[in-house]
Amino acid sequence: MHTDLVAALDIGGTKIAGALVDGQGRILVRTQRATPAQEDGETVMRAVEAVLGELAAGPLWGRATALGIGSAGPVDASAGTVSPVNVPGWRDYPLVRRVRAVTGGLPVELIGDGVAITAAEHWQGAARGHDNALCMVVSTGVGGGLVLNGRLHPGPTGNAGHIGHISVDLDGDPCPCGGRGCVERLASGPNIARRAIEAGWLPGPDGDTSAEAVAAAARAGDPVAVASFERAAQALAAGIAATANLVEIDIAVVGGGVAKAGDVLFTPLHKALGDYATLSFVQRLTVTPAQMGTDAGLVGAAAAALARRPDATAAGV
Numbered sequence: 001m002h003t004d005l006v007a008a009l010d011i012g013g014t015k016i017a018g019a020l021v022d023g024q025g026r027i028l029v030r031t032q033r034a035t036p037a038q039e040d041g042e043t044v045m046r047a048v049e050a051v052l053g054e055l056a057a058g059p060l061w062g063r064a065t066a067l068g069i070g071s072a073g074p075v076d077a078s079a080g081t082v083s084p085v086n087v088p089g090w091r092d093y094p095l096v097r098r099v100r101a102v103t104g105g106l107p108v109e110l111i112g113d114g115v116a117i118t119a120a121e122h123w124q125g126a127a128r129g130h131d132n133a134l135c136m137v138v139s140t141g142v143g144g145g146l147v148l149n150g151r152l153h154p155g156p157t158g159n160a161g162h163i164g165h166i167s168v169d170l171d172g173d174p175c176p177c178g179g180r181g182c183v184e185r186l187a188s189g190p191n192i193a194r195r196a197i198e199a200g201w202l203p204g205p206d207g208d209t210s211a212e213a214v215a216a217a218a219r220a221g222d223p224v225a226v227a228s229f230e231r232a233a234q235a236l237a238a239g240i241a242a243t244a245n246l247v248e249i250d251i252a253v254v255g256g257g258v259a260k261a262g263d264v265l266f267t268p269l270h271k272a273l274g275d276y277a278t279l280s281f282v283q284r285l286t287v288t289p290a291q292m293g294t295d296a297g298l299v300g301a302a303a304a305a306l307a308r309r310p311d312a313t314a315a316g317v
């Protein structure tokens, strides 16, 4: 077993994190910058270069044999470009070419952030040991990724498994993606909060109208707050069941800020799953909370880089 390291970048709308990760998924070195998300593309790239520069300045950099990048999407892994919704300065931005210019000869693997989190959960977290899994992030948006036949399935452009934009309500509300009745439109944190407010839920004295506040109200028994989480759970269950029918996943891992609501989300989710996952071959499907914390993006990017190496076996992804 080699002991070489891989470098990892996790690029989101609020932070750009970098790390050196070993073959067991341990983060040995890490660094981070705020994402200058509203600045021009070159300014954002300078923050990426600063993160890479800090990694490269350390004594372990010479052991890095590949670099994995998990980026907010959409990404186009085949073109090496990214167009993160929350970073308007980057549209079809040639991130892989620009990173290569800094890191020299390292092979670079680019995947979307939902796929990265999936890689992390499969390697180290709740989907470990499962050959067919869906992993989801339910927060400001709803993203995800797939493991099929024991391997990460990023798809040609690195976006496969983007369950947030499966329609589960044919005549439902328009979604910013251009579709209608998407899972995200029903189950994301902002939409859970919006629906609760529209149905008459009133925030507490602190005025907090986040999904977290709605979760706290639901926990205290507020029926409108409970109903909004039940509706989100129903949408998630329908999307998960559709995925199971299509590709026979046996586990769905749900993480992200909304999943922190715990039983407020998972109790109705388990119940709704029984309504949608009905065929014999999907009845063993389980839904479970994510286990990887805030490092999931970095660990997943590292897993993707490890899997790309010619001698790949360590990550098993």
Ligand SMILES: [Zn+2]
Pocket (backbone or CB within 6 Å): 164, 165, 166, 175, 176, 177, 178, 179, 180, 182, 184
């Ligand atoms: Zn959509």
